[in-house]
Amino acid sequence: MTEQTPGFSTLAIHAGAQPDPTTGARATPIYQTTSFVFEDVDHAASLFGLQAFGNIYTRIGNPTNAVLEERVAALEGGTAGLAVASGHAAQVLIMHALMTPGDEFVASKKLYGGTINQFTHTFKNFDWNVVWADPDDIASFERAVSPKTKAIFIESIANPGGVITDIEAVAQVARRAGVPLIVDNTLATPYLCQPIKFGADIVVHSLTKFLGGHGNSLGGMIVDAGTFNWSRENRYPMLCEPRPEYNGIVLHETFGNFAFAIACRVLGLRDLGPALSPFNAFMILTGIETLPLRMQRHCDNAQAVAEWLSQRSEVAWVSYPGLGGDRYHNLAKKYCPKGAGAVFTFGLKGGYDAGTKLVGNVKLFSHLANIGDTRSLIIHPASTTHKQLTDAQKVQAGAGPDVVRLSIGIEDKDDIIADLEQAMTA
Structure with a gap:
């Protein structure tokens, strides 16, 4: 692409993608493989120690998925993305990185029914507790915040009623509370709305819906806005404390404004395992090309x-x-x-x-x-x-x-x- 800042339609086709260096294939190939060969012992050690970027195992990352991640992050104006098996899986990984047992998060009452069920019942198994607020009453978000609150969750356009949430107003509540704002942007897509411009710190998608667009592939996406200070008050141990599984690395210190996406990948996706199939990533990429x-x-x-x-x-x-x-x-x-x-x-x-x-x-x-x-x-x-x-x-x-x-x-x-x-x- 040229030095001119690409427009939305151009990004929808080109962001993250290059012709395949080996074959010259213009469409992003489906890297249908479980694992990847290391250059040598030192290369392998650096990958496993988070000292270098690269491919290890498709559960953690895959070149086809990487193009999808970069493309959606570019369309949303974020710093990094993580593609997973479904929108519900994306929500689990987000909360896994943010919450500890006994913590709370505030969520809009007007959400997709499956999300309400996940928040109300399934998350209780992790002792993650939802407190509901009314998107038509912004003050209700303020009232719902407590010292245990770790995040606020809303939908840009709520499913099923088409309710438009005042993202900017809720973002101000989140800022005062010192917690990230998570916005499910599935119904709007970044073509209609880019929540990061209005204060969102994390954007989540069900790629299954409009981004894929053809009803043929499941997928989910987490987009890191790169806007939140994860070291503030040491409230987010996954990001601000040394990780014993990675020789004491502090993710926020090491990865800065894309630390949250890294945490979801190397702590959540690695161990919980809801990986996106490279074939589904290919299908969704094809759908995104015609999104506008x-x-x-x-x-x-x-x-x-x-x-x-x-x-x-x-x-x-x-x-x-x-x-x-x-x-x-x-x-x-x-x-x-x-x-x-x-x-x-x-x-x-x-x-x-x-x-x-x-x-x-x-x-x-x-x-x-x-x-x-x-x-x-x-x-x-x-x-x-x-x-x-x-x-x-x-x-x-x-x-x-x-x-x-x-x-x-x-x-x-x-x-x-x-x-x-x-x-x-x-």
């Missing part, structure tokens, strides 16, 4: 569908920040000026029964538990993705009994609308 084109089409279609739904007599309400009357419209203009995303919810006047019947009547839409596909997707969260939550938690998460969630694809918008119309009529 796809996301704009997703958003344009979603805007048209939301406007159409808001005029239907069968529809009680539509929650989409792209609509002028939506309570999050101004936040959407600030954080997502190119579009308000492609995932949103609406409520049918017939409630739970009408919602389940609608998803049974669609023909173009696919009824499945995913988002971010090229295809338009539909689900009734209360009976599926959020079924494990209590009724009160479902409502808090934006997945009440009347809610239908749409993930609008990149088909012709007229065909998407026609399918919803026939399903409502039926």
